[in-house]
Amino acid sequence: MKRRHLLGLTLPLGAATAAGTTVQPQGEALELRWMFSSGEQRTQWVRVMERYRPDGLPVRSVELEQARYKAQFEDQLRERPAPDVMFWFGGERLREAVRQGLLAPLDALAERDGWSRRFTRAALDAVRVDGSLYALPLSTYAWGLYYRRSLWRRLQLQPPATWDQWLQQNDALRAARVAPLTVGAEDSWTLGAWFDYLNLRLHGKDFHQGLLAGRHSWQDRRIRAVLEHWQGLWLRGDFQSGCERLGWRQVLPYVSRGASGMVLMGGFVALQFPAGVRADLGFVPFPRLRPRAPLVENAPLDVLVQPSHARHPRAAQAFLRHMAQPSVQAALNHGMGLLTPQHGLDPGDDPLQRDAAALLSQASASMQYFDRDSATAFSGPALSLLRDFVRAPEQPVEGVQAQLEALRQRLRRA
Template identity: 35%
Template sequence: MGEKEHNIRILVVALIAVVTFPGFAKQELKIAASISNSSQRAAYYNLARAYEDANPNIQINITSYTSEIYKTKFPQMLVSNQYDILYWHAGERLFEYIEQNKIAAIDHIITTTEMEQLYDQAVIDAVSFKEKSYALPISYYQIGFYYPKPLFSRLKLSEPQSWQQFLEVCEILKKNNVPPIYIGSKSNWPATAWFDYLNLRLNGITFHKELMRGHISYLDVRITNVLKKIQEITTAGYFIENHQDLEWKQGLPLLFRNLIGMSMLGNYAVQGFPETVKNDIGFFKFPVFEGQSTYYEEVPLDVLVMPVTNNKKELTQSFIKFAALSNNQEQFNNNLGIMSPHRGAQQNNSSLAQEAYETIVGAEGITQFFDRDSKKIYGDQIMPLIDAFMVNLNIEYTQKSLEEVRLRILSDESNKHN
């Protein structure tokens, strides 16, 4: 054997040793996430690459599914022992799996004191169960009103703060042949957002949460009052016509072209505005009713959780601590076009995002949105009835239909336990 061949053989043996010897193998962390667009993909993959750069001996593999598929697969992913970290939602959708002992607490990773330093109490409450935290908050968005500043300026309109001011603005817009409110109720969630906000404003957060859990009758007069408000602004002609045939995204060009008065959106919608018009878009929170000094906001909160089946606890703890750093959360949410709930990750907010963030911080409490604050079976059956009400406006029929769903689900749950 010549010297050259001998050296090549030594090199091959050395490479085999590197690949096969455990001490040289990279550790693997498996993450599953809901990814439906390029912004979400960039957010997760940039976070993963940043972690790998800081930890060269670790490789992150991300499995992604679109939103609806992910929700369907999530229960099985929790128990499959296939993933170390999972994306999920805060609130009731988190608590139901904690109660089933499928999600592990993280208060040994980020202590109670550290959580209080990083997040507002309303955020902590949304990931805490029986005084333990079970998820790392990573993103949230606020639902409020966006409007074209040039249109408001031309009609000498100010941002309404109270419900009465809101109605007055709607009336002036209507008189000037501008549809006051765009709503794309074909998208399912916008109609429920109206129901949620009016319920929060009229009846408070405790009532709202109890209703979401199925503990309050939909025949309650307080629900009648919520539906009356929706009925009033619909019959007044303040919603755009044929909204049941429209998607929420179809309203964006109408908004920045001054063709509608306002639209209630999550602040993720801002990334759908061309850069040239963003400075012409204004924001205000859902109006309060006269005499109210406190308010509650709809703020869906996204989190990272650790399945109880996780067997790479040290590695997972390292990643969660990394994802909790302010600069990482800020970059993650800049990619997404929404906000981090982390107090220290607000340095590069756009003016619209900053307004939304200040609205959240000023709220007495936050809720997650109907389908996150209730169990899936509940939301799946209730939300279409609220959509239908936006068209039929039949309060008595709608309340009876809602109550029938509530009682049927309660009965089914009771039978399961017997």
């Protein structure tokens, strides 16, 4: 299958392709839609597609950059007919599409192919809605702190395991004229990881899960503790000056050059660094804030779904069976720097992937992520409020608590 076939998506008449041009409808084909965050991820997907040899229909696929893909996802599900297979996320994002009747259940496929034996419990829980499975688990990854090991050796530092060690490390980095931390806060979704981990480390999974589900008040004293810990890092000068107005990709060169010490990101970020820098990256979990508290990690699940109105449901099922094969998933995920959510698969030789796999194997539980564990109507505005908070961290935390609670109450009444 030629690359030009992979990138030539059939869209509704006059629709835009990834390159921004318009195309006319083409002949019958299995239509796939895929999201990527780096050119290497896109390349890995294309390689997998080139090895797929279906009986009958040819394959057409389009790959869109993540911001555009997420903005268009629901509209594409509502097309008549819809694409046959699409990339998406586990957790609440999946449940929202299921509740609207936009996704086909995959229970028959899962039972025939023994998903319950092959996939991890966490992966299946993330795609189960009201007892049925609605997505094929494809990739997962851990969130943690990335840093340059050579910088730590030069400054004779050890990655922190506790909050006190973290503060001491940050003091040493500032003394060496290195900004201890950076975050691309202009892309407000990056702030979700900071809130997630501070709340999980302080108060555990049950409270955090209930909070994101709308069952707890944002004016709870526990949220004040979370925001005050976070505020303290900003007021100490631990974050890179100006990073609150930079995007997530824009802050990575500061880590590459050793101008910033650490960035909190998911495993997909490794491919954003040049190969030479990538070989020098270290990865550590978010430090403990309470001794002996269970460690809960962010481990988002990426999935493939079959829209309810897919034109070729049988061909879609055949493709999903192909993509469920351990060898296929392992090849894709090794190339993308991600992990395969199936039992017993080697994470590969890459040290970052091995460290991430070890972290998840030792975790007591996992979460999807702030904006994958809460309703879309809440998460977007809430993350914008958190961005306003870090842009003016000297403000009283009670103010942002009141705004977040007002948002929760407004959505409850809607």
